[in-house]
Amino acid sequence: MAMSISIPELRKFLEPESVMILGASRVVGEDNPNIVANLIDCGYSGKIYPVNKNATEILGFKAYPRVKDVPGKVELAIIATPRDTVLQGVRDCVDKGIKAIVILAQGFADSNKEGRILQEEIVHIVRKGGSRVLGPNTFGSSNAFFNFTTAFRPLLMEKIPIGLICQTGSLVMGFPNFKFIGKCFDLGNSADIDFIDALEYFSNDPEVKVIALHMEGLKEARGRDFIKVAKKAVEKKPVLVLKTGRSVQGEKSASSHTGCMVGDDKVYSGAFKQCGIIRANDIDELADLCRAFLYLPLMRSNRVGVITGSGGIGTLVADFCEENGLRVAQLSHNTICELDKLFPSWFSVSNPLDIAPAATIMGHPRQETYRIALRSLLKDDNVDAVMFVGAPIAQGESWDPSQPAIEVIREFPYKPVVFWLYGHYALDVTDRIEKENSTLVFPSVSRAIKVLHSLWYYYHIKSEYTQ
Amino acid sequence: MAMSISIPELRKFLEPESVMILGASRVVGEDNPNIVANLIDCGYSGKIYPVNKNATEILGFKAYPRVKDVPGKVELAIIATPRDTVLQGVRDCVDKGIKAIVILAQGFADSNKEGRILQEEIVHIVRKGGSRVLGPNTFGSSNAFFNFTTAFRPLLMEKIPIGLICQTGSLVMGFPNFKFIGKCFDLGNSADIDFIDALEYFSNDPEVKVIALHMEGLKEARGRDFIKVAKKAVEKKPVLVLKTGRSVQGEKSASSHTGCMVGDDKVYSGAFKQCGIIRANDIDELADLCRAFLYLPLMRSNRVGVITGSGGIGTLVADFCEENGLRVAQLSHNTICELDKLFPSWFSVSNPLDIAPAATIMGHPRQETYRIALRSLLKDDNVDAVMFVGAPIAQGESWDPSQPAIEVIREFPYKPVVFWLYGHYALDVTDRIEKENSTLVFPSVSRAIKVLHSLWYYYHIKSEYTQ
Numbered sequence: 001m002a003m004s005i006s007i008p009e010l011r012k013f014l015e016p017e018s019v020m021i022l023g024a025s026r027v028v029g030e031d032n033p034n035i036v037a038n039l040i041d042c043g044y045s046g047k048i049y050p051v052n053k054n055a056t057e058i059l060g061f062k063a064y065p066r067v068k069d070v071p072g073k074v075e076l077a078i079i080a081t082p083r084d085t086v087l088q089g090v091r092d093c094v095d096k097g098i099k100a101i102v103i104l105a106q107g108f109a110d111s112n113k114e115g116r117i118l119q120e121e122i123v124h125i126v127r128k129g130g131s132r133v134l135g136p137n138t139f140g141s142s143n144a145f146f147n148f149t150t151a152f153r154p155l156l157m158e159k160i161p162i163g164l165i166c167q168t169g170s171l172v173m174g175f176p177n178f179k180f181i182g183k184c185f186d187l188g189n190s191a192d193i194d195f196i197d198a199l200e201y202f203s204n205d206p207e208v209k210v211i212a213l214h215m216e217g218l219k220e221a222r223g224r225d226f227i228k229v230a231k232k233a234v235e236k237k238p239v240l241v242l243k244t245g246r247s248v249q250g251e252k253s254a255s256s257h258t259g260c261m262v263g264d265d266k267v268y269s270g271a272f273k274q275c276g277i278i279r280a281n282d283i284d285e286l287a288d289l290c291r292a293f294l295y296l297p298l299m300r301s302n303r304v305g306v307i308t309g310s311g312g313i314g315t316l317v318a319d320f321c322e323e324n325g326l327r328v329a330q331l332s333h334n335t336i337c338e339l340d341k342l343f344p345s346w347f348s349v350s351n352p353l354d355i356a357p358a359a360t361i362m363g364h365p366r367q368e369t370y371r372i373a374l375r376s377l378l379k380d381d382n383v384d385a386v387m388f389v390g391a392p393i394a395q396g397e398s399w400d401p402s403q404p405a406i407e408v409i410r411e412f413p414y415k416p417v418v419f420w421l422y423g424h425y426a427l428d429v430t431d432r433i434e435k436e437n438s439t440l441v442f443p444s445v446s447r448a449i450k451v452l453h454s455l456w457y458y459y460h461i462k463s464e465y466t467q
Numbered sequence: 468m469a470m471s472i473s474i475p476e477l478r479k480f481l482e483p484e485s486v487m488i489l490g491a492s493r494v495v496g497e498d499n500p501n502i503v504a505n506l507i508d509c510g511y512s513g514k515i516y517p518v519n520k521n522a523t524e525i526l527g528f529k530a531y532p533r534v535k536d537v538p539g540k541v542e543l544a545i546i547a548t549p550r551d552t553v554l555q556g557v558r559d560c561v562d563k564g565i566k567a568i569v570i571l572a573q574g575f576a577d578s579n580k581e582g583r584i585l586q587e588e589i590v591h592i593v594r595k596g597g598s599r600v601l602g603p604n605t606f607g608s609s610n611a612f613f614n615f616t617t618a619f620r621p622l623l624m625e626k627i628p629i630g631l632i633c634q635t636g637s638l639v640m641g642f643p644n645f646k647f648i649g650k651c652f653d654l655g656n657s658a659d660i661d662f663i664d665a666l667e668y669f670s671n672d673p674e675v676k677v678i679a680l681h682m683e684g685l686k687e688a689r690g691r692d693f694i695k696v697a698k699k700a701v702e703k704k705p706v707l708v709l710k711t712g713r714s715v716q717g718e719k720s721a722s723s724h725t726g727c728m729v730g731d732d733k734v735y736s737g738a739f740k741q742c743g744i745i746r747a748n749d750i751d752e753l754a755d756l757c758r759a760f761l762y763l764p765l766m767r768s769n770r771v772g773v774i775t776g777s778g779g780i781g782t783l784v785a786d787f788c789e790e791n792g793l794r795v796a797q798l799s800h801n802t803i804c805e806l807d808k809l810f811p812s813w814f815s816v817s818n819p820l821d822i823a824p825a826a827t828i829m830g831h832p833r834q835e836t837y838r839i840a841l842r843s844l845l846k847d848d849n850v851d852a853v854m855f856v857g858a859p860i861a862q863g864e865s866w867d868p869s870q871p872a873i874e875v876i877r878e879f880p881y882k883p884v885v886f887w888l889y890g891h892y893a894l895d896v897t898d899r900i901e902k903e904n905s906t907l908v909f910p911s912v913s914r915a916i917k918v919l920h921s922l923w924y925y926y927h928i929k930s931e932y933t934q
Contacts, residue, residue: 031865033827082828083813106824110778111813153860156891168779173860173890199839216782244782247789253819257778283783284911311577311724312635315711316681317752322714346550346578351721357573360500361549393620393640398498422750423640424623443910444751 009132009376010193010201012100013141014148014183016076017046020098022067022089023081023129024050024058033152035080036061042157043147049074067092076100078140078150083107083118086136090122094129101126102150103136109189109259110137110326116259119191126192137258138188139169142181145207157181163202165195166214167258171283180290183208188256194218196225203233210293212286213241216254217263221272230275235465238293238458239277242286243268279453285450288442292451295437296416298459299385301450303329304401305377306352307370308389309359313422313445314352317387320449326353326456335380342369342431365442367397371404378412385416385452389445390433401424409438416455418448476599477660477668480608481615481650482512483543487565489534489556490548491517491525500619502547503528509624510614516541534559543567545607545617550574550585553603557589561596568593569617570603576656576726577604583726586658593659596790604725606636606657609648613676622870624648629757630669631680632662634725638750647757650675656725661685663692663850670700677760679753680708680744683721684730690738697742702932705760705925706744709753710735743928745921752917755909759918762904765926766852766919770796772801772844773819774837775856776826780889780912781819784854787916794924802847809836820844834864838871845879852883852919857900860890867892869899876905883922885915 021035028034031377036050036059050058053065064070067077067089077093079086083105088153093101108119119136140150144157160182164171172186183205185198195218204210211233218226233239245254246265272279280286291426304326308314318328331339331351339349342358358369377383392399401419409417419433419441430441442448488502495501503517503526517525520532531537534544534556544560546553550572560568575586586603593600607617611624618639619732627649631638632753634654650672652665662685669675678700685693700706712721713732739746747753775781785795798806798818806816809825825836844850859866868886876884886900886908897908909915 026847031833031863050929083811106828107811107813112815117812166779168777170780170858172891173858201755214779216779242783244779244786247786249789249795250782250786253778253785253795256815257821260852262720282911282913283780310635310637311720312633312636312681312683312711315717315720315724316709316719319711319714319717320749322716328716328720344550344574346574346582348579348699348723350723354724361573366498391637392639396498422637444749446749 005062007201007204009099010197012075013102013134013185014143014145016148018049018073018075018102019046019072019150020049020051020067020074020077020093021045022077022079022093023049024052024055024063025080026052026055026058028059031204034059035078035150035152038149038151038154041154041350043183044148047146059361065283067096069452070096074098076102076150078102078104080104080152083115087118087121090125093133094125099131100134101131101177102134102138102140104138104140104150104152106137108136109191119189123191133192134185135188136191139172141186142172142184142326144182149318156182160294161207161209162294163208163211164214165198165202165211167216168214180287180306181213194222196222196229199226199233200229200241203229203236209237210290211237211239212290213239215241215243216245216258220263227271227275230277234276234461239271239275239278240280240286240289240293242280242283243272256384276458278457285447288447288451289454291440292416292455293458295440296358296418296451296455297414298462299416299456300414301384301457302326302456303382303384304449304452305329305331305380305383305386306389307373307377307386308352308354309356309391310389311352311354313389314354316445317352317389318384318447324449324453326449327451329380329383331377332380332382335376338375338376339373342372366399367401367404370401371408374405374408374417378415378417385413385418385455387448388417388419390421390426390429391420391423392421392425392429395425400429400432402429405433405439406436413438416452418442420445420448420452470642474668474671476566477652477664479542480569480652481603481610482613483615485516485540485542486511486513486617487516487518487541487544487715489544489546490552490562491519491522491530492547493519493522493525494894495526497607501526502545502617502619505616505618505621505726508621509616512614534563537563541565543569543617545569545571547571547619550582554585554592555578557592559601561592561598565599566598568598569601569605569607571605571607571619573604575603577695577724578657584654586726590658600659601652602655603658606639606653608653610641611649611653622648627761628674628676629761630672631681632665634683634765635681637837638681641888647679647754650790659690662739663689663696666693666700666706667696670696670703671894676704677757678704678706678867679757680706682708683712683725683751687730694738697744701743701928706742707747707756707760708744708746709750710739710740743925745924746912752914755914755918756921757885758907759922760925761908763885763918763922764881765881765929766923767881767926768851769793769876769923770849770851771916771919772796772842772847772850772853773800773856774840774853775819775821776823776858776930778819778821778854780856781821783912784819784856784916790922791916793916793920796847796850798844799847801850802843805843806840809839833866834868834871837868838875841872841875841884842878845875845882845884850882852885852922854915854919855886857882857886857887857888857896858890859892862892867899868891869896869902872900872906873903883919885909885918887912887915
């Protein structure tokens with residue numbers, strides 16, 4: 001595939017050989033955002049040029065009073081000065097021939113009329129000079145694979161093949177229990193570089209396997225381009241979106257946050273559907289989907305096998321299956337015969353499969369029951385995925401399904417298995433189950449089932465593309 | 468209020484002075500459910516009579532070969548024998564004049580035709596003998612206030628004023644991070660004692676402040692009685708329900724779990740609405756609501772003030788407010804003037820309130836900003852509750868809103884404040900914020916907002932009753 005024009009330009013934001021920091025701070029510490037310190041901490045190995053007229057050296061790097069004093073070529077400039085000096089900074093960068101500029105400050109299209117005019121002037125200057133701008137009102141770009149970030153807060157980055165494109169730094173920070181910063185463009189007000197540019201970049205980036213978007217709004221004029229680029233992206237890898245500003249009050253909030261024109265949510269819904277983009281409603285749902293598409297196989301049809309130690313939870317799982325367009329699998333005759341031996345005579349094997357009587361009444365070792373039940377369901381052609389409700393209500397191996405599950409899942413790498421756990425030792429067992437990332441634990445039944453739905457939906461979308 | 472006939476009968480299940488265990492086990496240990504051991508562990512101080520024809524003593528208690536050998540009066544019998552011997556056990560208990568009987572075994576209306584007939588026979592015998600049965604297919608009853616449980620698994624009980632009425636033992640186990648076993652009736656197949664009995668009991672129990680139901684189904688003939696009893700209960704305390712078997716496939720699962728006729732979910736929805744019962748969709752939502760009604764004040768109208776360090780999250784909060792029938796509060800002129808001083812001139816104070824510029828641009832100490840922002844919003848007459856999005860992205864006091872929040876919330880005990888946290892130290896800070904239970908942290912924006920909606924809905928319901 002021919003590389004689009006935006007690829008080499010945007011690469012400078014993620015893999016710059018040299019970076020200049022306008023307004024680099026001399027102070028470090030908990031309450032003092034320091035970009036140079038962040039770059040050192042994350043192991044950046046390119047050239048660092050701090051610009052600060054009051055310093056000759058910052059954290060071991062020679063500091064320069066003005067942009068034009070910096071020797072040689074600079075690939076990326078981070079403008080970290082207050083709002084009122086940003087315009088001059090942009091001019092200086094463009095004059096120096098810097099093609100990639102990140103503007104961190106707030107107070108542009110996100111504030112008042114004056115801010116909007118300032119932002120327009122900036123765009124005018126960079127376009128004329130052949131440069132590109134990321135922001136303003138942003139954490140900028142981050143790339144765990146290149147040990148690089150423009151953010152002014154410390155990030156926990158990991159070489160996870162997720163490309164995040166967002167309009168808020170809060171997502172760049174990652175989350176407790178799941179840090180999804182592999183590579184990131186925080187578009188902020190998206191004055192210049194926008195979703196289309198970043199999406200095209202990540203869809204062509206072999207280090208990115210899943211693309212996650214947090215979107216407040218898209219310029220109307222870019223709608224067609226977005227759909228074109230998004231369709232191509234979805235053909236190659238899953239594209240997930242958390243669209244905010246979807247309500248009247250949310251739209252109002254968005255316009256004061258990033259100055260975006262939000263527009264009717266139905267239009268976005270239609271566009272996402274047309275492209276096969278998968279929509280998340282909340283941040284935790286977005287994180288669920290990222291983890292699922294990173295680690296789990298797709299689901300080839302919509303029939304779910306359910307293993308549970310509680311018939312009551314089985315009923316809840318069945319409800320969520322139906323509410324998410326999935327079906328509770330009808331087990332094959334062979335599977336039923338195989339499982340029948342585990343249970344008392346009055347018990348009729350069905351799906352959801354309540355395995356409690358096998359242990360409590362028949363006295364089968366619990367781990368062996370987990371193993372047989374999971375293997376029987378996974379090898380059944382009528383089952384496309386398994387939801388396993390584990391109940392580590394006591395400490396000790398016999399209540400812990402992790403080892404049997406991991407072993408059986410290895411035999412069926414093309415069917416997703418998801419877990420929900422309850423009981424006092426649920427959190428301890430979670431780590432063991434997710435040890436190899438071959439199956440994942442979700443914090444509620446509904447979230448586990450939503451994930452299965454998306455794994456099936458994307459399989460379906462992919463099949464359409466290959467028809 | 469005159470005490471209903473069911474009250475003294477049901478009290479025996481929660482506060483028995485003496486308890487007999489049919490089929491009491493001699494074996495203890497991780498994989499050996501032992502009711503006597505459980506009773507000892509939870510500190511039960513009543514009389515314990517194990518019945519086991521193969522033992523003369525169990526865990527220090529004299530064991531009896533047959534029911535009729537047990538001396539004196541027994542208030543509650545727990546039948547822990549296998550299914551096939553249950554009927555005879557029930558006969559023996561009734562003959563001995565025991566008025567309260569718990570049947571733990573599965574294999575009755577939850578299994579096949581034979582099981583259904585067995586269950587009918589049991590009901591026939593107890594009704595004739597003037598006794599009541601809880602179950603079968605149940606963990607039975609538990610009461611942290613009386614250090615009592617009939618469950619065959621160890622429970623973590625706490626003297627929390629929540630009365631749980633459920634049809635699955637999995638809920639009796641409680642959850643990681645929140646154990647809501649104060650008092651509990653696990654109805655199982657609800658062959659005799661049903662939702663109406665238990666609901667009436669808890670609505671008259673001064674130790675219960677919140678009633679939580681997990682319901683698979685209700686006998687059609689009991690529909691009117693349920694509505695009558697539920698209305699009275701809701702007048703006194705919030706009644707929450709997780710109704711499962713709400714889909715066609717869930718209904719099928721429920722009928723093989725507890726043998727309940729489930730019926731059309733719309734009928735249940737209508738009945739719950741008519742009574743003012745608050746519906747949860749998943750187990751975590753039910754736990755959220757339990758915590759909220761235990762610890763937070765009601766919300767008097769539907770206007771939410773939002774404090775956030777991220778404009779992007781503010782937009783998401785606004786979306787969820789609107790989607791849940793709440794409004795993003797319009798701040799009063801006074802509040803805006805007061806807050807204006809914290810921010811740069813180009814910033815227009817509005818709700819959701821992005822407090823980041825106060826710290827990052829104006830250099831205000833972060834804790835002081837939390838304090839001022841929260842106090843200004845809570846004292847504004849246009850604000851009925853506050854959603855606080857905290858961001859402990861670094862360790863250290865300045866990122867931790869817990870102390871200022873707890874102090875300010877003390878001044879406004881009649882307005883609920885809920886938190887969502889992101890950032891690497893979110894979990895550490897959660898414990899400190901919830902230290903006094905005066906405010907709660909929820910694991911997602913949507914769950915926090917759903918809780919506010921319910922706190923407002925119940926206020927509204929209560930007002931209708933007092934009109």
